[in-house]
Amino acid sequence: xxxxxxxxxxxxxxxxxxxxxxxxxxxxxxxxxxxxxxxxxxxxxxxxxxxxxxxxxxxxxxxxxxxxxxxxxxxxxxxxxxxxxxxxxxxxxxxxxxxxxxxxxxxxxxxxxxxxxxxxxxxxxxxxxxxxxxxxxxxxxxxxxxxxxxxxxxxxxxxxxxxxxxxxxxxxxxxxxxxxxxxxxxxxxxxxxxxxxxxxxxxxxxxxxxxxxxxxxxxxxxxxxxxxxxxxxxxxxxxxxxxxxxxxxxxxxxxxxxxxxxxxxxxxxxxxxxxxxxxxxxxxxxxxxxxxxxxxxxxxxxxxxxxxxxxxxxxxxxxxxxxxxxxxxxxxxxxxxxxxxxxxxxxxxxxxxxxxxxx
Amino acid sequence: xxxxxxxxxxxxxxxxxxxxxxxxxxxxxxxxxxxxxxxxxxxxxxxxxxxxxxxxxxxxxxxxxxxxxxxxxxxxxxxxxxxxxxxxxxxxxxxxxxxxxxxxxxxxxxxxxxxxxxxxxxxxxxxxxxxxxxxxxxxxxxxxxxxxxxxxxxxxxxxxxxxxxxxxxxxxxxxxxxxxxxxxxxxxxxxxxxxxxxxxxxxxxxxxxxxxxxxxxxxxxxxxxxxxxxxxxxxxxxxxxxxxxxxxxxxxxxxxxx
Amino acid sequence: xxxxxxxxxxxxxxxxxxxxxxxxxxxxxxxxxxxxxxxxxxxxxxxxxxxxxxxxxxxxxxxxxxxxxxxxxxxxxxxxxxxxxxxxxxxxxxxxxxxxxxxxxxxxxxxxxxxxxxxxxxxxxxxxxxxxxxxxxxxxxxxxxxxxxxxxxxxxxxxxxxxxxxxxxxxxxxxxxxxxxxxxxxxxxxxxxxxxxxxxxxxxxxxxxxxxxxxxxxxxxxxxxxxxxxxxxxxxxxxxxxxxxxxxxxxxxxxxxxxxxxxxxxxxxxxxxxxxxxxxxxxxxxxxxxxxxxxxxxxxxxxxxxxxxxxxxxxxxxxxxxxxxxxxxxxxxxxxxxxxxxxxxxxxxxxxxxxxx
Numbered sequence: 001x002x003x004x005x006x007x008x009x010x011x012x013x014x015x016x017x018x019x020x021x022x023x024x025x026x027x028x029x030x031x032x033x034x035x036x037x038x039x040x041x042x043x044x045x046x047x048x049x050x051x052x053x054x055x056x057x058x059x060x061x062x063x064x065x066x067x068x069x070x071x072x073x074x075x076x077x078x079x080x081x082x083x084x085x086x087x088x089x090x091x092x093x094x095x096x097x098x099x100x101x102x103x104x105x106x107x108x109x110x111x112x113x114x115x116x117x118x119x120x121x122x123x124x125x126x127x128x129x130x131x132x133x134x135x136x137x138x139x140x141x142x143x144x145x146x147x148x149x150x151x152x153x154x155x156x157x158x159x160x161x162x163x164x165x166x167x168x169x170x171x172x173x174x175x176x177x178x179x180x181x182x183x184x185x186x187x188x189x190x191x192x193x194x195x196x197x198x199x200x201x202x203x204x205x206x207x208x209x210x211x212x213x214x215x216x217x218x219x220x221x222x223x224x225x226x227x228x229x230x231x232x233x234x235x236x237x238x239x240x241x242x243x244x245x246x247x248x249x250x251x252x253x254x255x256x257x258x259x260x261x262x263x264x265x266x267x268x269x270x271x272x273x274x275x276x277x278x279x280x281x282x283x284x285x286x287x288x289x290x291x292x293x294x295x296x297x298x299x300x301x302x303x304x305x306x307x308x309x310x311x312x313x314x315x316x317x318x319x320x321x322x323x324x325x326x327x328x329x330x331x332x333x334x335x336x337x338x339x340x341x342x343x344x345x346x347x348x349x350x351x352x353x354x355x356x357x358x359x
Numbered sequence: 360x361x362x363x364x365x366x367x368x369x370x371x372x373x374x375x376x377x378x379x380x381x382x383x384x385x386x387x388x389x390x391x392x393x394x395x396x397x398x399x400x401x402x403x404x405x406x407x408x409x410x411x412x413x414x415x416x417x418x419x420x421x422x423x424x425x426x427x428x429x430x431x432x433x434x435x436x437x438x439x440x441x442x443x444x445x446x447x448x449x450x451x452x453x454x455x456x457x458x459x460x461x462x463x464x465x466x467x468x469x470x471x472x473x474x475x476x477x478x479x480x481x482x483x484x485x486x487x488x489x490x491x492x493x494x495x496x497x498x499x500x501x502x503x504x505x506x507x508x509x510x511x512x513x514x515x516x517x518x519x520x521x522x523x524x525x526x527x528x529x530x531x532x533x534x535x536x537x538x539x540x541x542x543x544x545x546x547x548x549x550x551x552x553x554x555x556x557x558x559x560x561x562x563x564x565x566x567x568x569x570x571x572x573x574x575x576x577x578x579x580x581x582x583x584x585x586x587x588x589x590x591x592x593x594x595x596x597x598x599x600x601x602x603x604x605x606x607x608x609x610x611x612x613x614x615x616x617x
Numbered sequence: 618x619x620x621x622x623x624x625x626x627x628x629x630x631x632x633x634x635x636x637x638x639x640x641x642x643x644x645x646x647x648x649x650x651x652x653x654x655x656x657x658x659x660x661x662x663x664x665x666x667x668x669x670x671x672x673x674x675x676x677x678x679x680x681x682x683x684x685x686x687x688x689x690x691x692x693x694x695x696x697x698x699x700x701x702x703x704x705x706x707x708x709x710x711x712x713x714x715x716x717x718x719x720x721x722x723x724x725x726x727x728x729x730x731x732x733x734x735x736x737x738x739x740x741x742x743x744x745x746x747x748x749x750x751x752x753x754x755x756x757x758x759x760x761x762x763x764x765x766x767x768x769x770x771x772x773x774x775x776x777x778x779x780x781x782x783x784x785x786x787x788x789x790x791x792x793x794x795x796x797x798x799x800x801x802x803x804x805x806x807x808x809x810x811x812x813x814x815x816x817x818x819x820x821x822x823x824x825x826x827x828x829x830x831x832x833x834x835x836x837x838x839x840x841x842x843x844x845x846x847x848x849x850x851x852x853x854x855x856x857x858x859x860x861x862x863x864x865x866x867x868x869x870x871x872x873x874x875x876x877x878x879x880x881x882x883x884x885x886x887x888x889x890x891x892x893x894x895x896x897x898x899x900x901x902x903x904x905x906x907x908x909x910x911x912x913x914x915x916x917x918x919x920x921x922x923x924x925x926x927x928x929x930x931x932x933x934x935x936x937x938x939x940x941x942x943x944x945x946x947x948x949x950x951x952x953x954x955x956x957x958x959x960x961x962x963x964x965x966x967x968x969x970x971x972x973x974x
Contacts, residue, residue: 064872068781071773072790075846078839079793082804085811140705148702151417157706159965164713166893166961168900170931171950175716177935178723178943183666190662220712227709240454244517247412248468248524249444251695258467262458274799281801283903284932309803313903324810331807335800342799346792430630438632440691445630473691 086332093325101329106294107311109323116308116330118294123307123334126211126286127279129300130218135272138223142230143256158231165224173285176217177209181289184213188301203302209291211305217289218279226275233267234260266348273345280338283309308334361388361558362428362445362527364409369423370587371401371408373416378404380587382423384577388527391550391559393569393596396579397611401588402562405579406530409560410446411439427527444472446528447521452537453513455505455520462501464516468524483523490556491519492549511542518549522557529553531561535568547572566612570600578608633687640696643683647675673704724951727944732952737930738914742939749949751915752930756953758919759830759909759926760899763837768891770838771845772880778846779853780875791850797843805839806904814908822921828910830919833926836904841894848890852883885967892964896957902928927953 094101096112104115141161145154188207195201237260245255261268286307292314293304312327319327364386371379379401386392394402407413408421411432425432432442455464465484466474474480484501488494493515497508505516514534521529531550535543550572553559563569569576577593592599592608603609651672654660661667677697684693732748740747778791813835815826856879864874880887910923911933925933927949934946 061870061872064875065781068773068777069786071770072777072782072787074770075774075790075794075797075842078842079797081812082800082808082839085808085816086804089811137705137709140702141709144702144706148699149706161713162965163958163961164716166896166900166957167716167954168902168928168950168957170900170902170928171720171954172716174931174935174946174950175719178947179715179719180712186664190667194661220716223709223713238454238457240450240452241456243412243415243448243450244454244456244520245467245471246415247410247443247448247450248471248520249440249442250468250471251440251691253695253698254471254691256698258471259456262456265458277799281799281803283801283803284906284928288935309801309903312803312807313906316907321815324815328807328811331804335804338799338801338804339796342796345799346795349795350792427630432630434631436632436634437630438634438692441630441632471691 082335086328086335089325090329090332093322093329096322097326102333105296107315107326109315109319109326114326116333118296119306119308119311119330120333120337121296122211122290122305123280123309123337125298126215126218126290126305126307127276127282129211129215130222130279131272131276133215133219134223134226134275137219138226138230138271138275139268141223141227142234143260145227145231146234147252147256147260158228161224161227165228169221169282169285170288172217172221173288176213176285176289180217181208181213184210184216188212192301200298200300203299206303207301208303209289209305210303211290211300214286214290214305214307215300217285218282221282221285222275222279225278226271229271229274230264230268233264233271236267237263270345270349273341273348277338277341277345280341281309281334282307283313286310287313361556363388364528364558364560365424365426365429366405366409367424367426369405369408369421369425371404371413371421372419374418377587379408379579380589382590384590384593386558386560387575388558389554389556390574391554391561391572393573393576394560394562394579395564395566395569395576395611396588396591397581398564399584399588400579400581402579403532404588406532406560406562407448409528410443410448410530412443412448414439444468444524445526446530447524447526448530449514449518449521449532449534451533453510453517455508455513455516457504457506459505460502461497461505461508461516464505465519465523467520472524484519487519487523488516490522490553491515492545492552493519509542511538511545514538514542514546515549518546518553522553526557528558528560531559533562533564536564543568566600570596576600578603578605578611580607580611632689632692634692635684635687639683640680643679644672644676647679648672651675677701720947720951720954723944723947725948727948728951732945732948736913736915740913742937742942745941747941747945749927749930749945749952751912752925752927752949753952754915754917755830755833755909755912755919755924755926756899756928756956758917759833759837759905759924760895762831762834762919763841763898764891764895766834767838767841767845767894771842772849772887774842774846775849775853776875776880778850780871780879794843794846794850797839798847800839800843802836802840802901803903803907805836806907808839809833809836809904809908827921828908828923829921830909830916830924830926832908833905833924834919836908837898837901840901840904841898844894844897845891848893849883849887852886852890853879855886856882885970889964889968892960892967896960896964899960900928900953900957902932905929906932927956 097104097114098112099115101115103117104113105118107114107119145158145161149157185207188201188203188210189205191201192204196204241259241263242255245258250258287310290305290307290310291303292306292310294306295304297304308330312331315323316327366385367383369379369382370377382405394406396402404413409425409432411421413419413421421433427442427445431437432446456467459467462484465487466480469480469483474483485494488497493512496512497516505513508516514537518529518534535546538546547568550559550561554574561569561573573596575594576596576599578591578599579588580591581588592603592605594604599608600612603612651668655663655668655671656665677700680700681693681697684696731746733753734750735746735748736751737747737749738751774790774794778787778794781787782790809832814828814832818827818829818832819825860878860882861874864878865871869877905926906929909926909929911929912923912925916922916924931946931949931953934942934949
């Protein structure tokens with residue numbers, strides 16, 4: 001049985017193959033490796049859907065284009081929606097206010113007497129002090145990482161500083177309230193004792209949650225952000241300009257001043273303004289470390305200080321519908337302030353496009 | 360003003376990599392010396408070790424003895440900034456400070472050295488720009504950014520910036536490689552004039568340029584990749600190009616190698 | 618030769634240099650002086666912090682004086698600037714190290730099984746136990762939903778900006794994406810409060826407004842969208858044009874090129890950007906506080922009813938009148954930071970490995 005069936009089976013298998021590919025012999029003429037066959041087959045298969053798919057892919061193209069354009073436009077829609085909804089909710093509250101919302105300092109919503117003056121002042125004041133503390137230090141660290149420290153050290157520490165930028169603000173707030181408050185209390189007393197003649201250290205106590213504490217926490221929070229941006233900008237200084245300065249006989253510091261700082265100035269300004277934007281909008285850390293008063297005072301050591309965002313977080317829980325409207329109205333003011341700051345920063349950055357990747 | 364440079368057994372490293380080994384040569388004042396050789400043979404490294412720019416790179420160091428009119432520039436209590444002030448450098452790509460005006464670029468070195476008086480700076484800038492054959496082209500726009508000039512003008516600006524501090528030696532690291540032929544011609548003319556006052560050492564890949572501008576030529580080479588570059592031959596330019604002592608020099612000059 | 622006299626430019630190579638040990642000697646001297654005057658002498662009330670500060674200031678002044686005398690003013694300025702730059706570095710590290718130390722030392726006390734498996738349901742001010750299980754669920758659900766919405770939207774917007782965007786609309790979108798990154802998080806919270814919690818949500822809830830985890834997700838979307846778009850945009854720009862052209866040359870439609878060639882090439886970078894955005898969102902407190910309501914018990918459903926999150930949990934416990942609450946707050950903070958930093962580190966390592974960057 002076996003010997004006759006073997007040739008029979010091969011015979012029966014071969015003819016259909018020849019039938020399926022009548023031009024098979026010609027095709028095999030050049031080279032008949034299996035890989036080449038497979039490639040040709042694939043090419044032939046691929047050929048068919050191209051013709052069919054053309055019309056289909058035109059539709060797909062259109063759909064895809066609309067989808068992506070729509071997603072892009074969603075950003076604009078959201079920005080507009082934020083403004084519209086905040087304004088819509090704020091109007092009834094401002095209309096129900098018995099005093100001028102922009103100039104009133106206190107926040108007595110049940111009496112319909114409330115205003116954003118002290119809060120807006122506190123927001124800007126706290127943020128500016130934080131910047132004054134953070135920017136020089138950030139500048140120093142950025143230069144240290146970009147031009148002074150050994151490269152492996154700089155890479156590692158740069159990584160750590162990037163990580164610190166990711167630590168949630170509530171953690172900084174918790175640290176400020178539970179830990180930093182004691183040293184700051186001592187510092188306040190010391191500052192008042194020896195520098196009390198300067199009005200900002202005028203308060204004779206008690207000390208505790210103050211603008212000084214809030215600004216310090218805030219400064220520590222924005223430090224990694226400003227550092228990361230400035231370092232990136234400084235690292236982009238063309239090596240050839242640094243070498244040109246050195247070849248003229250500049251000391252390292254003179255090289256930094258001649259080549260690095262002028263080149264990085266726009267980026268540094270942008271980083272500072274972005275840091276300011278972040279500081280203005282910071283909520284939770286300040287809600288935990290500021291005293292929450294409603295006065296306009298330059299004194300940084302007295303218990304007090306407040307910001308628009310911190311006030312929203314602190315008073316949101318007890319607010320009724322009207323109270324929420326009032327808080328939203330204050331949020332609208334904050335939105336306007338940060339918008340101005342951010343647009344300014346972006347305009348500066350857009351003038352020097354090469355810095356955009358750093359931000 | 361121009362000074363003699365002597366190198367004795369100069370060896371330079373990048374970290375553990377030895378880039379040049381045992382270079383010994385004397386460079387006479389008021390002359391142009393061209394350093395030629397295939398890529399990676401250490402010409403630029405040697406050039407950069409003459410004004411201690413080599414050590415700017417992390418891990419780079421130099422051994423041996425380099426003297427400027429007999430004063431060892433690698434001696435322990437030598438001030439690096441003084442070395443670089445006395446041995447100026449022009450780089451491969453024109454590198455004027457992008458944030459400074461033409462005028463500020465020229466006087467940048469003087470300002471670093473504490474010259475503040477406006478009249479002194481004005482005089483120095485005019486003199487340096489005239490020496491660099493650039494004065495007539497820029498005298499009416501000294502306050503404009505240096506980056507607005509053409510490549511050749513920028514390079515001459517950089518030369519003006521270098522000679523404004525009145526160095527003894529000017530090092531040039533392929534100063535024409537980024538320039539068009541006309542600008543190159545202008546720079547070459549300038550080099551010819553400058554050698555009356557300065558000792559000039561120029562690294563170039565262009566052998567015609569070496570033949571045109573230099574009095575003496577030094578040929579550097581490596582035996583194989585990874586080996587340090589060595590000085591093969593240093594002689595009067597005409598001799599190097601017509602009748603070199605070494606076979607390797609001849610091969611390189613005639614284009615059979617490198 | 619006519620040379621103009623340029624004062625200050627010497628041709629002498631040798632400058633007088635301070636010996637290597639001099640700065641150390643000055644530092645030691647400043648430390649001793651400060652110790653004697655401030656710490657022992659009690660000048661300005663003493664204390665070790667003041668001693669250290671005065672020592673550093675003394676060091677800078679003495680160094681400047683000595684260096685000016687020996688090396689000249691330029692070298693002195695260089696030395697002082699270098700010292701200042703390094704001190705800025707140390708100065709900044711101190712509080713940051715303190716945050717990390719405090720977080721870990723106070724946070725480990727409640728890192729136990731109970732903390733990860735129980736909610737605060739039925740926990741009174743006198744109970745030491747209680748956990749953050751419900752908060753962790755909230756954080757994961759809210760951030761997950763936010764990512765589900767913002768990632769496709771953000772990637773599509775980035776594709777528009779890089780591949781399709783021309784003219785004014787594209788410029789406007791790019792500009793406002795950048796501006797949107799600077800919107801304070803509390804504003805996002807207020808917006809969702811007005812738009813969803815006391816707006817849209819009424820349609821699903823018989824005309825009643827209400828807090829929910831999903832509202833928190835929406836607020837996080839507002840915050841994540843620009844971040845995702847920006848990082849994705851950066852990555853798409855890094856994809857070489859040669860790849861696109863190679864695909865077009867094969868007759869492949871643009872949208873298929875984007876989907877099959879451009880996006881896969883940029884994928885590692887996009888994933889990094891998304892993870893960083895998620896990490897940032899997970900730590901957000903203010904907007905979530907406003908719209909999710911906070912809750913002591915487990916609520917698995919993000920679409921209805923109050924929900925907690927780790928950040929709110931920390932806020933609540935930090936403000937709670939119980940001697941056991943601070944420990945819970947710190948442990949939750951440690952958990953949150955561990956989660957956020959793990960995401961960030963993985964994302965950054967991924968970015969280093971990616972070929973494009």
